[in-house]
Amino acid sequence: MAGVKLFKIRKLGAGGQGEVWLAREGQTQEIVVLKHPLDTLDVSEGSADRARFEREVRIQSTLRHDGIMPILRIYKSPTGPLFTMPYAEMSLEQKLANGPLTETESVDIILTIADAVGFAHSEGVLHRDLKPANILFLNGRWVVSDFGLCRDVNSDSVTITQSKTVVGSVAYMAPEQYDDAHEVTESADILSIGRIFYHCLTGKVPFPYFRRELVPARFRYLITRSVADEPSDRYQTVSEFRQELELLVTGVPDLTPPMERARALNAESLEGDSEATLSLARLLVEKADDEVFYKDFVPALSVETLSEIQKCAPQEFRQVVSAFDQFSEGSHPFSYTDAIAKFFRNVAFVAPDDDYTIRRLVLRRILIVGASHNRFFIGEMFASIVSKMKEAEDILLVASLLREHQDEARFMSFYLRQHSLPTAIMAALPSE
The missing domain is CATH 1.20.930 (Transcription Elongation Factor S-II; Chain A)
Structure with a gap:
């Protein structure tokens, strides 16, 4: 490559705004990953494509976090900007090609991703293209890479990420990105994390179908809420998502039979306790594969309780009705x-x-x-x-x-x- 002491070895892939190559650094002989703009982009001075690529370089190089892929060096070349990153052992996409992961490994990976994405959000950066291909295993830990479609929420610019432009990868992308990618919030990344978690636990790509029954029962509510179509129905911050996941895996298990728990929560709900109503809705979603419990408890729900569940947890309300419908065959x-x-x-x-x-x-x-x-x-x-x-x-x-x-x-x-x-x-x- 003229003017740049880098030698391409083989192409690794393309995505977002750039092509990715395995390369060798001329002076150090170090094997690195080289990323440069796609040949189809206009990288002339002042172009939107060049600004978009330079933004990725700037943002990823300044997000200093153990869970975010570091940038080693930034180069200027006649064909536009390019940068190098460490060579990762594999992507999460490659790992998932062998099937589902254990619950423990899935949780560890998702908590790592959530920690990194939460940090990016705290710095005003939304990723908007989280997917297994962009989660890489580097030096014994998983890191988030490829900020080519990110958005800096501190910027008022609409020229780089134009309104009404779809960004993201369909299987992991929030539906609102189809409408206006510039207006998405943190909840869009949360949906992507939820779908990655689903893929880890089930071994299934969450597209075109999301089959809730494949998810282990204790994670069902968390994942279902994370991937809700309506942004307002999801967790609103990564911190909230992470805290609930940590509680699921580290909290003391509740040994009370579901029927006793449900009856107690129902009584509290009827007294006007909205938190009890939400907890009851979550319990019913969590136990949606327990036919004995459902057939005994659900038909006895009063109009008042059903009304409160519908108001406090509309998505869970629909899931409970759908689950009981199946048991009514x-x-x-x-x-x-x-x-x-x-x-x-x-x-x-x-x-x-x-x-x-x-x-x-x-x-x-x-x-x-x-x-x-x-x-x-x-x-x-x-x-x-x-x-x-x-x-x-x-x-x-x-x-x-x-x-x-x-x-x-x-x-x-x-x-x-x-x-x-x-x-x-x-x-x-x-x-x-």
Whole structure:
């Protein structure tokens, strides 16, 4: 390379704004990693691409932390700026190619990443492209690298990271980065950490599907909250995320049976304790694979408790309803069938009007459980709920369900015809 005493050995990859090469430093003969701008970028003086690359160099070289990849040397060349870093043994992406990690190793890696990212946030820097390929093993510890898509929150510039420009890698990227990458907050990096944690524990790339049931139960709430679609539903700071993870792995285990804990928290929730409501919601998410506990406790939840959970923990509310829906499949004794229907009726009372996913799930379950058990009580309940629906979206939802489940609709037909219903619903009923 003219003017620079560096000799390329082989290309290691490309990402963000640059190409990465294994290289040898001419004078010291040291093996290093060389990064320079992609050939497709405009690195002329004053260009946005050059400014973006120089920003990465500046930020990564001034973030001094054991968990952040150091920069060894910065060079100037006729083709633009470039820099060298130590050669890491491997990336987390390479390690995960062999399958999931143990819980202990996964937690250690995530705590290390969180510590480094938390430091960057404290310095006003958001990474925005956290992924296993950018987590490298160097000198016995994991470090965060590649700040090519970072944002300096202390800068008002919108020329380097333009509004409405998508940055990040899809499997680990926060959805709001699709809308406006310049306006993301710390919670975007927290989502990425949560998805990396998921990958470590399950061995699965969190795309296109995120399967919560694959996550070990004790980490389920933490990861689910971390990767929530809505930024406001996630942890708001890395410190908060880290503290909760440390509590999970170092705290004294609660030996109280889940039923006793749930009943105690439910009683406190009914007395107006919002922290108890949140703890109850977390417990229900954590125990979502405990069928015995769910079938015993969840149907007994009152409208008041369900309403409080929906207000305090809307994401957990949806997860609990979805989990109980799965346990409601199949045949049940008549009394328990009625309990299932009553639970979903209560959910219908407290679910937000615009949450059509929950409303559809509720109506589908009542429809199926009533018809499959030939329960007149549930038939009347279903018809009563439908008769109170006035919005066009709800009417179309009911009509769609009836058309999709014609056998069940045939059972419900008698009860529905006792009410004056919109034409769209009546037309979806099987002919008599």
